[in-house]
Amino acid sequence: xxxxxxxxxxxxxxxxxxxxxxxxxxxxxxxxxxxxxxxxxxxxxxxxxxxxxxxxxxxxxxxxxxxxxxxxxxxxxxxxxxxxxxxxxxxxxxxxxxxxxxxxxxxxxxxxxxxxxxxxxxxxxxxxxxxxxxxxxxxxxxxxxxxxxxxxxxxxxxxxxxxxxxxxxxxxxxxxxxxxxxxxxxxxxxxxxxxxxxxxxxxxxxxxxxxxxxxxxxxxxxxxxxxxxxxxxxxxxxxxxxxxxxxxxxxxxxxxxxxxxxxxxxxxxxxxxxxxxxxxxxxxxxxxxxxxxxxxxxxxxxxxxxxxxxxxxxxxxxxxxxxxxxxxxxx
Numbered sequence: 001x002x003x004x005x006x007x008x009x010x011x012x013x014x015x016x017x018x019x020x021x022x023x024x025x026x027x028x029x030x031x032x033x034x035x036x037x038x039x040x041x042x043x044x045x046x047x048x049x050x051x052x053x054x055x056x057x058x059x060x061x062x063x064x065x066x067x068x069x070x071x072x073x074x075x076x077x078x079x080x081x082x083x084x085x086x087x088x089x090x091x092x093x094x095x096x097x098x099x100x101x102x103x104x105x106x107x108x109x110x111x112x113x114x115x116x117x118x119x120x121x122x123x124x125x126x127x128x129x130x131x132x133x134x135x136x137x138x139x140x141x142x143x144x145x146x147x148x149x150x151x152x153x154x155x156x157x158x159x160x161x162x163x164x165x166x167x168x169x170x171x172x173x174x175x176x177x178x179x180x181x182x183x184x185x186x187x188x189x190x191x192x193x194x195x196x197x198x199x200x201x202x203x204x205x206x207x208x209x210x211x212x213x214x215x216x217x218x219x220x221x222x223x224x225x226x227x228x229x230x231x232x233x234x235x236x237x238x239x240x241x242x243x244x245x246x247x248x249x250x251x252x253x254x255x256x257x258x259x260x261x262x263x264x265x266x267x268x269x270x271x272x273x274x275x276x277x278x279x280x281x282x283x284x285x286x287x288x289x290x291x292x293x294x295x296x297x298x299x300x301x302x303x304x305x306x307x308x309x310x311x312x313x314x315x316x317x318x319x320x321x322x323x324x325x326x327x328x329x330x331x
Contacts, residue, residue, distance in 0.1 A: 004281040004324035008291055009065055012313050013219075014043025015296035019308040022297075025049060029056035031310060037317040040065035042292045044083060045090050054090050066217065066290050068096035068135075073113060074104035080121055084128040094131040094217060094290060096165045097121050101141045114141050115154045122160055133216050135165035136209075138243065138300070144185045145171060145205050146195065152214055163287075167219040167294070168206055168272045171197050173244045175225035175268075180243075198225070199272050206272055210279055216287050218276050220316050221294040221301075222247045224265035231258040233303035242299035248307060249295065250315045256307040273320065277327050293317050 012035075017028040032038050044067030045053035057064050067087055071077045080097065087095050099117055103109055109117075118134055125132040134151075136142040141151075152162040174180035175198050181187040189195035196204040209215065223245050230242030249269075251261050280286040293313040297303050 002281075002321075002324040002328045004277040004327040005291075005321070006280065006286075008280070008288060009039040010037070010317060010320065011040040011042040011066055011290065011292045012038050012310075012317065013292055013294045013296055014041060015298070016294065016309040016313045018297065019310055020306075025052045026056050026059070029060040029062050032062050033060040035310075035314045035317070037314060037321060038062065040290075042066045042294075044069060044087055044092070044095070050086060050090065057091065064090045065093045066096065066292065067092055068098060070098045070100065071117075072100045072102075072104055073109055073117060075100075077117065077120075081124040081128065084124055084130045084132070087130050088128050092130055094133065095125075096135050096217065097132050098135055098137055099141050101139060101143060109141055111147060111150055111154065114147070114151050115158075118151070118155055118162070119158065119160060131163060131216065133163035133165040135167055135217075135219075136170055137167060138170050138183070138245065143170070143183060145197065146186065146189070148205075149208065149212070152212060161287075162214050163216045164209065164212075164214040165217040165219065166206075166209060166215045166276070167221065168199075168269065169219070169221040169223035169245050169294075171206060172199075172225055172268050172272075173223040173227060177226040177244075199268055199275075207275070210276060213279075213283065213285065213287055215276065217290040217292070218273070218288060219292050219294045220269065220273055220320065221245070221296075222249050222266045222269040225268060227265060228259040230299060230301070230303065230305075232305065233299040235299040242301065242303065244300075246295060246301040248305075249312050249319070252305075252307040257305060270319075270323075274323060274327070277320075277324055281324075281327055291320060293320075 041062050041064045069083045121132045155162040224247040227244040227247050233242045280288045293316040295309045295312040
């Protein structure tokens with residue numbers, strides 16, 4: 001184990017274990033094992049299939065360490081503890097809590113409500129033995145990136161650690177894209193130079209988050225600054241093309257993708273990962289425990305793509321391991 005991957009489990013998102021069609025559960029776990037680059041499978045066992053997930057995990061020696069759930073205040077938030085228990089029964093260690101920006105009545109939730117929800121989730125975590133974290137993500141409370149630091153500091157002020165899940169793709173897709181920045185409410189601050197989202201700018205928000213040593217889970221999925229929408233999938237909620245949350249890590253073969261591909265567009269993602277690995281290697285008290293590869297199949301990501309999601313994920317995992325070796329070699 002390299003220093004840059006010390007105490008880190010590298011996993012593959014269960015939504016990305018496919019080439020063209022989604023295989024059965026047993027086949028997914030065998031694919032992850034046979035790739036030879038993964039430590040765990042990332043997905044909450046799906047309703048009615050819990051035993052199949054557990055059996056496959058045991059059969060192939062690929063534990064289910066992480067997973068996620070989407071929750072709405074006034075809606076299904078009370079299901080969180082039940083999902084933590086499902087995760088625990090499957091050998092899970094950490095659960096990603098995606099909390100929608102609006103409650104069941106369509107009202108925007110406040111920072112105080114996010115803090116309260118986090119504290120409730122943290123208490124449920126203590127009862128079940130499964131860690132929890134809150135993610136930066138489109139459509140969630142954290143899509144306004146300025147809120148993340150405020151909520152983290154408010155949680156910490158109560159003597160509770162703030163566990164963060166960093167999916168930098170949800171930041172990168174907004175660079176140089178006014179429509180996307182408007183969705184975050186950050187356009188004026190970015191244009192005024194008081195808030196930076198470009199990882200190559202000093203004082204940018206991703207570097208701020210990394211410096212807070214709160215990232216328990218790093219999700220790796222390239223998204224290009226002002227990248228192309230998913231022209232092969234409509235988002236059923238908006239009726240428009242999927243948002244640009246996913247850009248292929250390696251060049252697709254002819255006909256496998258709807259847009260031109262350029263290697264330089266993947267570099268911002270790679271640079272964020274390098275910084276996270278360097279910080280982890282240098283800080284004995286780093287809290288980073290999980291990295292997952294997250295090329296997935298939803299409309300805002302890679303739905304209907306003709307490239308293999310799994311090949312892309314494996315390529316990312318191989319690169320992460322090679323980069324960790326290079327970081328160790330340079331220190």
